[in-house]
Amino acid sequence: MDHHKAKKVVIITEKLITDEVAKLVEECGATGYTITGAGGKGSRGVRAARGGVTDAFLNVKFEIITASADIANNISDKVAETFFENYSGITYLEDVEILRPQKF
Amino acid sequence: MDHHKAKKVVIITEKLITDEVAKLVEECGATGYTITGAGGKGSRGVRAARGGVTDAFLNVKFEIITASADIANNISDKVAETFFENYSGITYLEDVEILRPQKF
Amino acid sequence: MDHHKAKKVVIITEKLITDEVAKLVEECGATGYTITGAGGKGSRGVRAARGGVTDAFLNVKFEIITASADIANNISDKVAETFFENYSGITYLEDVEILRPQKF
Numbered sequence: 401m402d403h404h405k406a407k408k409v410v411i412i413t414e415k416l417i418t419d420e421v422a423k424l425v426e427e428c429g430a431t432g433y434t435i436t437g438a439g440g441k442g443s444r445g446v447r448a449a450r451g452g453v454t455d456a457f458l459n460v461k462f463e464i465i466t467a468s469a470d471i472a473n474n475i476s477d478k479v480a481e482t483f484f485e486n487y488s489g490i491t492y493l494e495d496v497e498i499l500r501p502q503k504f
Numbered sequence: 505m506d507h508h509k510a511k512k513v514v515i516i517t518e519k520l521i522t523d524e525v526a527k528l529v530e531e532c533g534a535t536g537y538t539i540t541g542a543g544g545k546g547s548r549g550v551r552a553a554r555g556g557v558t559d560a561f562l563n564v565k566f567e568i569i570t571a572s573a574d575i576a577n578n579i580s581d582k583v584a585e586t587f588f589e590n591y592s593g594i595t596y597l598e599d600v601e602i603l604r605p606q607k608f
Numbered sequence: 609m610d611h612h613k614a615k616k617v618v619i620i621t622e623k624l625i626t627d628e629v630a631k632l633v634e635e636c637g638a639t640g641y642t643i644t645g646a647g648g649k650g651s652r653g654v655r656a657a658r659g660g661v662t663d664a665f666l667n668v669k670f671e672i673i674t675a676s677a678d679i680a681n682n683i684s685d686k687v688a689e690t691f692f693e694n695y696s697g698i699t700y701l702e703d704v705e706i707l708r709p710q711k712f
Binding site: 410 | 611639642643645703707711
Binding site for chain 3: 507510512526530535536537538539540541569598599600601602603604607608
């Protein structure tokens with residue numbers, strides 16, 4: 401199958417705001433997202449006891465694949481503007497290759 | 505150490521078919537894979553209650569690193585052909601750099 | 609917002625040495641890291657029963673974003689040198705784009 405260039409947006413933030421972030425991601429035009437529980441340490445300190453890392457995640461990681469660079473940039477910008485003054489979080493973009501652009 | 509170009513294949517699909525996907529990944533020539541539990545929303549609807557995102561994952565994320573672009577493409581194509589008519593799922597590829605190509 | 613090039617370091621290794629890896633990552637100059645529980649199979653064999661993949665992760669995945677390619681290379685090299693003779697593990701690097709370089 402042919403491969404097509406696409407973007408992945410990654411958002412790592414507090415589990416507390418999972419629903420609000422998911423809503424904003426969809427409003428920006430994403431057709432789907434993957435969520436994983438995560439712990440770690442950032443500029444606002446440790447977010448989970450390291451020893452119990454798989455047991456009590458306080459962070460959540462969103463991954464969104466989109467064939468549109470505009471949608472990817474918009475999600476990343478909007479999430480940072482909306483949430484990262486009041487909640488800890490980071491966001492970054494990656495280049496990926498997808499098989500079936502109509503699915504994204 | 506020197507770095508070498510390699511490919512990462514990502515597969516996100518239903519937890520139900522974890523064993524079948526792992527078998528196919530190995531048959532395609534991968535020497536290993538990483539599995540993470542995941543939730544999310546795709547073209548077939550929400551796959552886990554958002555509020556309970558870390559408690560009851562219904563999806564699984566495979567990540568496979570291989571120094572061979574042919575193996576990477578083959579895994580991605582074969583998984584999509586074999587499973588994605590009947591099960592929800594996405595697959596995509598990324599470029600990565602590895603330290604020790606003999607390990608992959 | 610403007611985007612800036614940065615590096616992601618990924619380390620997948622045994623859960624047992626989570627604290628030691630976190631310490632080394634910080635000593636190399638990272639300002640933060642994300643941790644996820646993981647299972648899988650590598651050159652030293654299966655690390656979690658596939659059927660119970662989300663229940664009992666024996667591996668841990670670190671992801672570190674840094675605006676400095678030197679810090680990224682150093683983390684990857686040091687972790688491999690320090691731990692991968694005695695513990696199973698892989699490490700690789702990816703290119704990412706970040707919004708706010710001052711946060712990383």
